[in-house]
Amino acid sequence: MQQLEDLVSSLREEGFRITPQRVAILEYLLRTDDHPSAEYIHQVVKKQYPMVSLSTVYKTLDLLKEKKLVGQIEVGGETRFDAHTDAHINLVCMNCGKIDDLDENSLNEIQSRAAKKSKYLILNANFELFGYCNDCKSKFN
Amino acid sequence: MQQLEDLVSSLREEGFRITPQRVAILEYLLRTDDHPSAEYIHQVVKKQYPMVSLSTVYKTLDLLKEKKLVGQIEVGGETRFDAHTDAHINLVCMNCGKIDDLDENSLNEIQSRAAKKSKYLILNANFELFGYCNDCKSKFN
DNA sequence: TATTAGTTGATAATGATTCCTAATTAATAA
DNA sequence: TTATTAATTAGGAATCATTATCAACTAATA
Ligand SMILES: [Mn+2]
Ligand SMILES: [Mn+2]
Ligand SMILES: [Zn+2]
Ligand SMILES: [Zn+2]
Numbered sequence: 001m002q003q004l005e006d007l008v009s010s011l012r013e014e015g016f017r018i019t020p021q022r023v024a025i026l027e028y029l030l031r032t033d034d035h036p037s038a039e040y041i042h043q044v045v046k047k048q049y050p051m052v053s054l055s056t057v058y059k060t061l062d063l064l065k066e067k068k069l070v071g072q073i074e075v076g077g078e079t080r081f082d083a084h085t086d087a088h089i090n091l092v093c094m095n096c097g098k099i100d101d102l103d104e105n106s107l108n109e110i111q112s113r114a115a116k117k118s119k120y121l122i123l124n125a126n127f128e129l130f131g132y133c134n135d136c137k138s139k140f141n
Numbered sequence: 142m143q144q145l146e147d148l149v150s151s152l153r154e155e156g157f158r159i160t161p162q163r164v165a166i167l168e169y170l171l172r173t174d175d176h177p178s179a180e181y182i183h184q185v186v187k188k189q190y191p192m193v194s195l196s197t198v199y200k201t202l203d204l205l206k207e208k209k210l211v212g213q214i215e216v217g218g219e220t221r222f223d224a225h226t227d228a229h230i231n232l233v234c235m236n237c238g239k240i241d242d243l244d245e246n247s248l249n250e251i252q253s254r255a256a257k258k259s260k261y262l263i264l265n266a267n268f269e270l271f272g273y274c275n276d277c278k279s280k281f282n
Numbered sequence: 283t284a285t286t287a288g289t290t291g292a293t294a295a296t297g298a299t300t301c302c303t304a305a306t307t308a309a310t311a312a
Numbered sequence: 313t314t315a316t317t318a319a320t321t322a323g324g325a326a327t328c329a330t331t332a333t334c335a336a337c338t339a340a341t342a
Binding site: 079089094106110113114115118120127128131137 | 215218220230232234235241243245247248251252254255256258259260261262263264265266267268269270271272273274275278
């Protein structure tokens with residue numbers, strides 16, 4: 001994601017209103033490299049703005065998805081959001097729930113090769129690897 | 142997936158019972174290259190065995206996931222199952238809902254590179270590309 | 283300061299998945 | 313074949329993340 005000010009003014013230009021709720025959610029997403037659930041975003045944002053409702057979190061996330069400012073992945077039946085919008089690999093630990101990002105240059109190339117072969121118009125990509133992280137894998141030798 | 146007979150005997154060897162319900166679900170998954178939801182599998186299987194319940198479909202799918210005989214992907218909030226268990230790309234049409242498979246050799250290589258870099262023990266991979274299929278993309282130029 | 287359309291928050295509704303359990307049955311051996 | 317028994321099933325209830333609804337609120341504008 002970009003800078004808060006840029007995002008705010010581009011949203012305002014498009015006719016969206018800049019509310020404290022939206023700013024708080026954006027601020028959190030900008031500073032974290034976490035992959036939070038809607039519920040978790042709600043918890044975090046409430047510390048600063050206790051009046052923010054979960055409905056608003058969902059609606060703001062819809063808006064940001066629409067604008068391609070956040071991505072969405074589903075892990076273990078739970079939806080998680082991702083402010084890292086370039087094509088990358090999400091490594092999901094099936095034990096502790098952690099999600100790490102891994103940049104991988106060849107993904108873009110694969111994506112355009114797939115578009116050509118399949119004749120699909122590609123708009124979005126998800127690359128997920130599931131397993132056990134370095135801390136957890138010893139427990140499962 | 143493999144041949145029905147092989148699957149049946151290996152399941153039986155492991156102490157699982159071979160019920161008509163399980164055989165019907167396996168047969169369907171073996172012959173389709175579709176990416177059906179649990180609900181859809183239930184509809185299909187009911188034509189042959191009208192007494193099969195949705196609970197049993199879910200439980201059988203759990204078993205097959207456990208045995209790594211089917212994979213699971215989440216698209217548009219809905220869970221879909223995939224009997225194509227080698228690493229491949231799933232192309233999801235966001236208009237008509239179709240899901241096409243695309244084999245891509247480099248995925249295995251990426252996967253082992255990611256495992257080395259991240260120190261994760263990788264057990265499962267999902268590669269999904271979302272967009273519009275060749276038939277649908279004209280409608281969205 | 284008034285106007286107004288976009289936004290919010292609280293709550294209800296939805297729906298896919300999971301849970302529960304009495305009845306059924308596949309597997310095995312007598 | 314029949315009896316035994318533990319696994320499995322059917323189906324209804326429960327769960328819970330997400331969506332829908334709408335009256336109250338407010339950001340933007342003049
Ligand atoms: Mn990520
Ligand atoms: Mn597939
Ligand atoms: Zn871990
Ligand atoms: Zn299509």
